[in-house]
Amino acid sequence: MVAIKAHEAERTLARLDPAWRLILIYGPDAGLVSERAGTLARTSVDDPNDAFQLIRMDGDAIAADPLKLADEANTIGLFGGRRAIRVSPTSKPLLAAVEPLLAAPSQDAIVIVEAGDLQRTNPLRTACEKAKTALAVPCYGDAARDLGSIIDEMVRAAGKSIDRTSREHLAGLLGGDRQTSRREIEKLLLYVGAEPAIRDEHIDAIVGDTAQREQAMLVDAVFAGKLPVLDLAQAKLSSEGLDPGVMLGAVLRQALSLLKARQSIDAGRGLRDVVGTMRLPYPRIATTEAALNAWSSAKLSEAVGLLGNAILTTRQNTDMGRAVATRTLWTLARLARSGRPE
Incomplete structure (x- = not known):
């Protein structure tokens, strides 16, 4: 089996075994997936600007016609030399396109397949991990150590310096997505x-x-019951590799905070007075006041119960984590809109 841990990815890709002819690069960090696929594709050919050496193929098109990938991989280059095929991500199944190349690997081209967050039981991931001629490379959100390396690399390339304290401060402000982090450092x-x-x-x-x-x-x-905003925020956080249980935990902390504040208001304290004691950043004062006006103590108690059960479920069944989180958050958002349980 050729499956590696996330922390082994950089070292393994730098010293790629020639026997590996198909590389599956997957994970929730879309920026890191793209960066690693691009780097590998460029270093696998003599001239990355030559469209006959570096071939880009659309994942959706391959899923619709699985034989396209094998046909391209087995095409002999007119001028010889090394070839690389880079397949863009798709939400559609690619196993049918990949299986022929796992059984009979291309001798002329290395095939690089980009994918999203694949569960352990995903057929494409499983097939590549089991094949001796393929490599599956996981890409998760950057850890603090990885961010530190990116910061050092970009700061040094710009001819500037940063001390250790400022470096750690910057790393703490960056998210888990590689491309987003690079854009933030470029702006800085x-x-x-x-x-x-x-x-x-x-x-x-x-x-x-x-x-x-x-x-x-x-x-x-x-x-606030804003379903479109909820969808957008959840998609961004998921793409950055944030665990569904962490998302639910953040909502639970807010529910508990709102419940305590709502109970104080029910006991006779003024809304502005209660919110003032919560020490909120200015942009969140208005949203918190609106939430306290919309949610009763009973509704918030119900929310706390729903979130507690959901977090427990995600811990017991990690494969169902994202689905459980989505269903729970949508239920709460609808409760905010309708004022009654779904």
């Missing part, structure tokens, strides 16, 4: 301009707390 470098060193004041002025901002957007959307 532009902002710093001609100054030789990056300091905390530069970071605070220009780098948004991407992960926390999107998490706050999801939480507020749930209690």
